[in-house]
Amino acid sequence: MNNLLDQALRTTLQKIDNASHAANRPDKAVLLAVSKMQPASAIRELAMLGQRAFGENYVQEALAKQGELEDLKLEWHLIGPLQSNKCSEAARHFDWVHSVSRIKLVEPLNRYRPENAKPLNVLIQVNIDGEASKSGCSPNEIDSIADAILQAPRLKLRGLMAIPEPSPDLEKRRSSFRQLNGLFQLLQSRHPDCDTLSMGMSDDFELAIHEGSTLVRIGSALFGARKA
Numbered sequence: 001m002n003n004l005l006d007q008a009l010r011t012t013l014q015k016i017d018n019a020s021h022a023a024n025r026p027d028k029a030v031l032l033a034v035s036k037m038q039p040a041s042a043i044r045e046l047a048m049l050g051q052r053a054f055g056e057n058y059v060q061e062a063l064a065k066q067g068e069l070e071d072l073k074l075e076w077h078l079i080g081p082l083q084s085n086k087c088s089e090a091a092r093h094f095d096w097v098h099s100v101s102r103i104k105l106v107e108p109l110n111r112y113r114p115e116n117a118k119p120l121n122v123l124i125q126v127n128i129d130g131e132a133s134k135s136g137c138s139p140n141e142i143d144s145i146a147d148a149i150l151q152a153p154r155l156k157l158r159g160l161m162a163i164p165e166p167s168p169d170l171e172k173r174r175s176s177f178r179q180l181n182g183l184f185q186l187l188q189s190r191h192p193d194c195d196t197l198s199m200g201m202s203d204d205f206e207l208a209i210h211e212g213s214t215l216v217r218i219g220s221a222l223f224g225a226r227k228a
């Protein structure tokens, strides 16, 4: 068993616990282990240590690993940008999709979600800093996308996801997280079933939890730096 991975998982879970506690949260934030560019063997090791939820960015890469790890019955989250031509695989092979950013994606995700599977959990990805290069909808599109998802019986709207601009200025990030939490509260006031705010990564998850994150997506702090 890999001691480094064990140590990294414990440390990360402890930090999540502490940050959730410090923020007076009724439930602690959930850890999503981001396993993009990591081999299936590393995912298996982390799963053996108790981690069940894994996030992948690329559908094809994820499918290969899911095949190798089928015996483990893990929970898979698609967190990378979703193209229309990948909706069928996303709907059939994931438990969650974090990157629903256009109304156009709703109908195919719903259509391809198998009848015998639980509804697909979806998050609306918001482009919180208005960066032209980033995916995500603008805040004023959230309501219309949410309405479309609510009309889709094979999908379950769970909340919002965002990747704030990786600014070295922590106050800027705090303000992005705060804005996002405001949008999440608004969504929750209209749709009380929404329970997930996916924000925070390896270098800012404690700040994100402080500002209301309920799910943190962590890669390098668990697996070490990715080889590009």
Ligand SMILES: *Cc1c(COP(=O)(O)O)cnc(C)c1O
Residues within 6 Å of the ligand: 034, 036, 057, 079, 080, 163, 201, 202, 203, 217, 218, 219, 220, 221
């Ligand atoms: C890669 C990635 C992460 C994890 O990033 P780390 O900095 O390695 O923790 C989280 N969310 C998304 C959408 C990513 O693409």
